[in-house]
Amino acid sequence: MHRLLVALLAALDAILAAAGGIAVVLAPLALLWVVGVGSPGWGALWPTTAAVWHLGHLVPITVTLPDTYLAATGIDPSFASFTLSLAPLAFATFTALFAARSGARAGEAGAALSGWLSGSVVFAGIATLVALTGNAALVASETWLAILLPSLLFLVPSFVGAIVGAWRVGDDGPIDALRERVERLPGAWATVPALALRGLALTTLGLVGVGGIVVVAGLIARSTQVIGIYQASNADAIGATVIALGQLMYLPTLVLWAVSFVAGPGFALGTDTAITPAATQVGALPGIPVLGAVPDSTSSWLLLLVLLPIGVGALTGWILRSRMPVTTDPEPIGPRLTLTVVVAALTGGAGALAAIVSAGSLGPGRLADTGPQPGPLALALGLEVLLGLAILLLSPRFGAAADDLPPRVRDERDETPESSFSPRAHVPFDRDEHATGPAPLVSAPGTGIASDVWPSAYRGPEDADHAPSTALDDDEVRARIRAAWANPDDGDKGPAGRR
Structure with a gap:
């Protein structure tokens, strides 16, 4: 263009x-x-x-x-x-x-x-x-x-x-x-830069999604308080519309606050206040309806929310691991370790940036200090995502598909025996040892059925190469065998003699 x-x-x-x-x-x-x-x-x-x-x-x-x-x-x-x-x-x-x-x-x-x-x-x-x-x-x-x-x-x-x-x-x-x-770059190192940026995008989207879910859950759980603040404002239809639009514009800010709450450091709603999963210390809040979703007390069960950022890191690690090529067997630890640390560090930096843009002054006096702190949020997110990434990126890969391996590694795997037992030696079939009875159609007396009567699966290479040109077909062989058993030369053998 x-x-x-x-x-x-x-x-x-x-x-x-x-x-x-x-x-x-x-x-x-x-x-x-x-x-x-x-x-x-x-x-x-x-x-x-x-x-x-x-x-x-x-x-x-x-x-x-x-x-x-x-x-x-x-x-x-x-x-x-x-x-x-x-x-x-x-x-x-x-x-x-x-x-x-x-x-x-x-x-x-x-x-x-x-x-x-x-x-x-x-x-x-x-x-x-x-x-x-x-x-x-x-x-x-x-x-x-x-x-x-x-x-x-x-x-x-x-x-x-x-x-x-x-x-x-x-x-x-x-x-x-x-x-x-x-x-x-050699081996798997060539994919590390692109995968690091992809990992940052995945962790960022995952954490934002977690924050959005927490905001919605808080609004539903404390809907009574939110509606009560709306009613206490005594706003008419126009005023309620303006309040709703204003809160909608602040929705991304609330999502970032929720991310900080889930990660652990929480956020402030005024000087000397803190809203965290471990404890809540907050005084009088502004009469903004959406702030009614802020919990006035916490439970020890809320500490389990820290598993969500770890889960985001684990999911990201699984996606990144599936996109890393297998260049050698076993896989080198260096590229995977570097990728884990870099993605965790970038996520921590993104958390610090999110805290900076979502903090500020909401009014005069004690409301001059609201929002999360950059340092604690960056440290918490970095460590939690690092743990989730390490679970999937640094663990051994089991059951790697053969197509994922380069040709040299596939050849080495094919040459490696699947079992430590030595292969079983092939023993030729001995027809004389497995003779089954009287054999009128034998090549030599007492040696069992003639070689041209045995099925082809039991014939040796010399039989196939030197078979007589007058070999009988299968129907004629079966007919002669039935006749031999029906009219034996020796009366004490065969079905008639046994009777």
């Missing part, structure tokens, strides 16, 4: 990614402005939209409450200005996924660099425009952060997607050179 066309399509992807996130905020806010506010000030609509979009892209915003509001509500003036930095990660997730897909398409089209640069520059331009026009007296953010962080959320995933797309189809350039160098 032509590079100019790829660059234009990447620029369109960047516009759609930015416009989609902004529209998700602007549409419900405009409806709220029209229906919920008696005399709306349209000048505040865009700054509010920009502030929510920035917050969703990890940009901290500063909220300043007016004096009239403080006087009407009786709020302590020390809480008049505070920082809100707990991000609704649905916006960042949407932008990152859109960017990764755009970069992958550009890489598969053979213009990875052009597509990546075009999309990143266009998205950075949109972020700059929003940052320069979105500040207001009540909500504001640092301009350089409002430009840098959203731009990075598009630039980095787009770059990763472009590399993956170019690796998949080739680029006749540095990606192919790198791939050729990796494939030159």
Whole structure:
């Protein structure tokens, strides 16, 4: 595909990614402005939209409450200005996924660099425009952060997607050179880099899936508390809709909190608070309905949740082991050990990143400290996944299929005897020793049935090579044998003589 066309399509992807996130905020806010506010000030609509979009892209915003509001509500003036930095990660997730897909398409089209640069520059331009026009007296953010962080959320995933797309189809350039160098590594080492990245993707998806299941289970188990908080808010239909949409935007954040809870370190909902499977220490919570799913007490049975990350590691290890080629018999331990440690370390790093993006300030005072801690979460996930990986990757492989082995190893296995017992020597069949009675049709008296009468399976090689040309056919042989037994020469032998 032509590079100019790829660059234009990447620029369109960047516009759609930015416009989609902004529209998700602007549409419900405009409806709220029209229906919920008696005399709306349209000048505040865009700054509010920009502030929510920035917050969703990890940009901290500063909220300043007016004096009239403080006087009407009786709020302590020390809480008049505070920082809100707990991000609704649905916006960042949407932008990152859109960017990764755009970069992958550009890489598969053979213009990875052009597509990546075009999309990143266009998205950075949109972020700059929003940052320069979105500040207001009540909500504001640092301009350089409002430009840098959203731009990075598009630039980095787009770059990763472009590399993956170019690796998949080739680029006749540095990606192919790198791939050729990796494939030159000896034995099973050539597959370790690709399997390490695949393992990171598998553990990440598995842990996110576990977190989602825990969130749903918590909402179902404590649905009474969630509904009670909804009812206590006394919100009308519009207010309930806005609350529901806001909680939906924070759903990825809650999933990452659940991952930290399952792993063991848990998370905080304010200063000097902790929600973990071992113990729960939490004070008064904000009146947000979804927080009703937070358990107010714990049970020792919840400690079994730590088996879920171990299970994710074991499943990942099983998948990776099935894709590792068998180059020698027995398999070398070095590549498998390296793969186990690298995947566990990368998963721990992903856990630290998840803790960073899902932590922040939810309001003034004690709510300034919410979310998991990066260090404990990275250590816990790394060790738990390491244990699960080691169970499958470092254990011996039993019953490996012959097709999985290289030709040299298959030949060595075929030459190896299956039993330690020596093979049984072949003993020729002795016809004279197994003579069965009177034999009128014998080649020599007293030697049993003649050689030309024995079935071919009991004939020796010399019989087959030197058989007389006047050999009898099978029907005639059977007829002569029956006649011999019916009319024996010796009366005391045969069936008639025995009578």
